[in-house]
Amino acid sequence: MDYAKKDLISINDLSKSDILYFIDTAKEFKKISLQDIKKVPTMRGKTILNLFFEPSTRTKTSFEIAQKRLSADTINLSISQSSVVKGESLSDTILNLQAMKADAFVIRHYESGAPFFISNITNASVINAGDGINEHPTQCLLDIMTIFEHKKEIKSLKIAIIGDIVHSRVARSDIAGLSKLGAEIYLYGPQTLMPRFINSDNIKIAGSMDNAVKEADVIIMLRVQKERTAFYFIPSIEEYRNYFKLTGEILKLASKDVLILHPGPVNRDVEISGSIINSGKTAIFDQVENGIAIRMACLYILLGGRHS
Amino acid sequence: MEKLLIKNGIVVDPFTDTQVKRDIYIENGLIKDVKNETVGAKDINIINADNLFVLPGLIDMHVHLREPGFEYKETIKTGMEAAIAGGFTSICCMPNSNPVNDCKEVNSFIINKAKSFDLCNVFTIGAISRGNEGLNLANIGDLKNSGAVAISDDGMPVEDSSLMARALLYAKTFDMPVISHSEDIKLRGKGVMNEGIISHKLGVNGIPSVAEEIAIFRDIKLAEYFGASLHIAHVSTKGSVELIKMAKNNGINITFETCPHYFSITEESLLSYNTNAKMNPPLRPQEDVNAIKNALREGLFDVIASDHAPHSEDEKNTTLDEAPFGIIGLETSLALTLGLYHEKYLSMIDIANLMSYNPAKILKLQNRGAIINGNAGDITIINPEKKWTYKKENIKSLSKNSPFINKSFKGAVMYAIINGKIFKL
Numbered sequence: 182m183d184y185a186k187k188d189l190i191s192i193n194d195l196s197k198s199d200i201l202y203f204i205d206t207a208k209e210f211k212k213i214s215l216q217d218i219k220k221v222p223t224m225r226g227k228t229i230l231n232l233f234f235e236p237s238t239r240t241k242t243s244f245e246i247a248q249k250r251l252s253a254d255t256i257n258l259s260i261s262q263s264s265v266v267k268g269e270s271l272s273d274t275i276l277n278l279q280a281m282k283a284d285a286f287v288i289r290h291y292e293s294g295a296p297f298f299i300s301n302i303t304n305a306s307v308i309n310a311g312d313g314i315n316e317h318p319t320q321c322l323l324d325i326m327t328i329f330e331h332k333k334e335i336k337s338l339k340i341a342i343i344g345d346i347v348h349s350r351v352a353r354s355d356i357a358g359l360s361k362l363g364a365e366i367y368l369y370g371p372q373t374l375m376p377r378f379i380n381s382d383n384i385k386i387a388g389s390m391d392n393a394v395k396e397a398d399v400i401i402m403l404r405v406q407k408e409r410t411a412f413y414f415i416p417s418i419e420e421y422r423n424y425f426k427l428t429g430e431i432l433k434l435a436s437k438d439v440l441i442l443h444p445g446p447v448n449r450d451v452e453i454s455g456s457i458i459n460s461g462k463t464a465i466f467d468q469v470e471n472g473i474a475i476r477m478a479c480l481y482i483l484l485g486g487r488h489s
Numbered sequence: 490m491e492k493l494l495i496k497n498g499i500v501v502d503p504f505t506d507t508q509v510k511r512d513i514y515i516e517n518g519l520i521k522d523v524k525n526e527t528v529g530a531k532d533i534n535i536i537n538a539d540n541l542f543v544l545p546g547l548i549d550m551h552v553h554l555r556e557p558g559f560e561y562k563e564t565i566k567t568g569m570e571a572a573i574a575g576g577f578t579s580i581c582c583m584p585n586s587n588p589v590n591d592c593k594e595v596n597s598f599i600i601n602k603a604k605s606f607d608l609c610n611v612f613t614i615g616a617i618s619r620g621n622e623g624l625n626l627a628n629i630g631d632l633k634n635s636g637a638v639a640i641s642d643d644g645m646p647v648e649d650s651s652l653m654a655r656a657l658l659y660a661k662t663f664d665m666p667v668i669s670h671s672e673d674i675k676l677r678g679k680g681v682m683n684e685g686i687i688s689h690k691l692g693v694n695g696i697p698s699v700a701e702e703i704a705i706f707r708d709i710k711l712a713e714y715f716g717a718s719l720h721i722a723h724v725s726t727k728g729s730v731e732l733i734k735m736a737k738n739n740g741i742n743i744t745f746e747t748c749p750h751y752f753s754i755t756e757e758s759l760l761s762y763n764t765n766a767k768m769n770p771p772l773r774p775q776e777d778v779n780a781i782k783n784a785l786r787e788g789l790f791d792v793i794a795s796d797h798a799p800h801s802e803d804e805k806n807t808t809l810d811e812a813p814f815g816i817i818g819l820e821t822s823l824a825l826t827l828g829l830y831h832e833k834y835l836s837m838i839d840i841a842n843l844m845s846y847n848p849a850k851i852l853k854l855q856n857r858g859a860i861i862n863g864n865a866g867d868i869t870i871i872n873p874e875k876k877w878t879y880k881k882e883n884i885k886s887l888s889k890n891s892p893f894i895n896k897s898f899k900g901a902v903m904y905a906i907i908n909g910k911i912f913k914l
Binding site: 375 | 619625626627631634649652656658661663715
């Protein structure tokens with residue numbers, strides 16, 4: 182198995198077998214994090230630049246740890262203290278950093294399409310760590326990895342994705358990736374937050390929360406941002422809590438061994454009851470753990486694998 | 490056990506599209522099939538409806554009760570009494586009270602207060618935006634959950650198209666119909682009546698008819714694009730009728746309402762600066778009145794509603810500029826509509842559709858709007874030939890702001906039967 186592309190920009194660029202290859206590779210790397218000495222020399226001598234144009238805790242830390250465990254040289258560029266605030270263009274920023282012989286850029290950007298733009302102007306590898314409302318491919322891969330740890334197959338699973346779908350890069354990458362693996366996807370949330378143009382038979386908009394959750398094998402809950410009230414997408418957080426929160430009661434409708442995921446950060450008792458998390462019914466921390474393995478695998482496949 | 494037999498009436502039922510002489514039996518507040526033994530039973534109330542029309546209880550889906558906040562104009566109770574006097578068994582009240590009905594507390598207050606009087610059915614319409622201010626969505630799920638049947642910012646048109654779009658989508662999530670007061674409020678400006686020859690003659694600011702039409706067009710397009718269900722309130726112009734034709738031809742899921750004053754009188758009613766003829770949308774010229782009447786005959790409208798808008802005598806006893814918009818209508822709505830029956834614009838079945846069946850369907854009122862076994866025992870019995878005069882001293886509404894005072898009518902309500910309870914009029 183080989184993966185020829187230099188970048189990971191969109192899940193849509195991966196075939197089904199590509200996805201499985203990333204997951205299989207990640208399974209191997211997961212073992213490294215369980216060792217006493219959590220470090221391998223695989224990427225010694227590689228320079229990786231983490232460019233986060235948007236706040237991030239989980240993803241940024243996860244990438245950084247992945248890089249360190251692979252022995253890469255990692256630079257975190259703090260955008261708020263960079264030339265970007267002096268008015269330097271995105272392309273100039275990248276070209277200057279490329280001149281410093283970066284091997285890879287990990288990009289988180291508030292604008293959709295920024296990693297794609299960057300991938301076109303640099304020879305270095307580009308990994309999309311989340312762009313605008315577009316995609317978050319490594320989150321999708323770690324979600325798939327987590328599901329595979331609990332379910333034999335993804336084909337024909339009923340997967341409910343609930344919340345702010347239309348603004349969620351996680352939802353968009355998950356929908357694309359899980360569709361490639363044959364899942365039946367049910368979306369639910371306020372109609373204001375639902376995608377309006379779906380042209381795939383395996384993706385359905387559920388008529389109610391109950392319908393979405395009923396007999397679901399996997400439930401992916403999404404964070405709702407408080408700012409969504411400002412542009413009339415939702416009336417209030419209270420209202421969201423009352424009608425779109427996953428509660429223990431609703432959860433009873435799901436399949437007996439339902440797997441609950443959430444990309445984080447969680448708004449407890451807004452989109453999901455805190456008690457569901459407290460009682461250990463979610464795989465949120467498995468997702469975080471697998472995130473490091475997936476990012477190690479991505480770096481390895483895009484950089485190490487390609488050049489070795 | 491309360492039993493009621495309505496005998497020999499001409500029963501007009503829009504559900505079965507029939508108009509036949511038959512008996513109606515109501516037991517414990519519900520319509521039941523007539524059986525031979527019920528006809529002979531002893532402990533039974535009987536209404537002899539010879540030569541009278543028996544309609545499913547009339548529903549006025551556009552009423553302003555002024556409680557809470559403006560009890561000097563109308564209370565929930567006086568509004569209900571006016572409704573019954575006008576032959577309505579159900580009314581729906583708009584949210585622009587004070588506080589605005591934009592939350593479950595106000596909504597429950599109105600519903601519970603209305604229930605405490607054994608009068609007509611009251612259904613509430615919640616706000617689209619918090620405080621009717623057009624800045625944030627109201628808690629529409631809460632409104633639905635606490636009993637509201639629709640949402641509207643009636644009186645304060647939703648200016649921001651993105652708010653309207655999101656309201657349509659969000660309400661769709663809860664299967665809540667949206668009622669639009671469609672008006673370009675900036676274009677209305679300081680206008681107090683229809684812009685035209687009469688406003689020019691009186692020297693007052695006019696409201697151009699396009700202020701209504703532009704907004705209706707926008708709302709039709711939004712509902713079409715987002716596939717949402719929308720009801721357009723109080724349509725008053727010829728141009729709007731053209732838009733209705735366009736929408737209906739395109740099969741868009743929108744319903745349209747007009748009010749009796751728009752097909753009964755013209756802007757000339759304001760000639761003496763008559764503030765009791767000041768309303769919004771304003772009375773229009775004869776050409777528009779004819780267009781509304783013809784549209785009703787062609788079946789373009791879904792609903793006739795009164796837009797009952799009480800204001801105190803003191804508030805109306807001033808200049809056209811200062812007086813508030815609005816007239817009362819609950820007690821004249823049916824009589825004015827029966828005028829179109831006599832002019833052969835509408836059949837009795839049409840009236841039952843416009844004033845009962847369609848409002849129930851649009852607002853998804855369970856078990857109302859049709860005479861079916863098991864439905865609520867809501868019936869309006871009409872004598873279309875009875876002559877009467879609308880006298881100020883007989884008005885049940887707390888407010889008296891009507892341009893129809895002292896008008897003589899042909900056609901009156903004889904009984905309103907509400908959940909089996911008889912109100913003889």
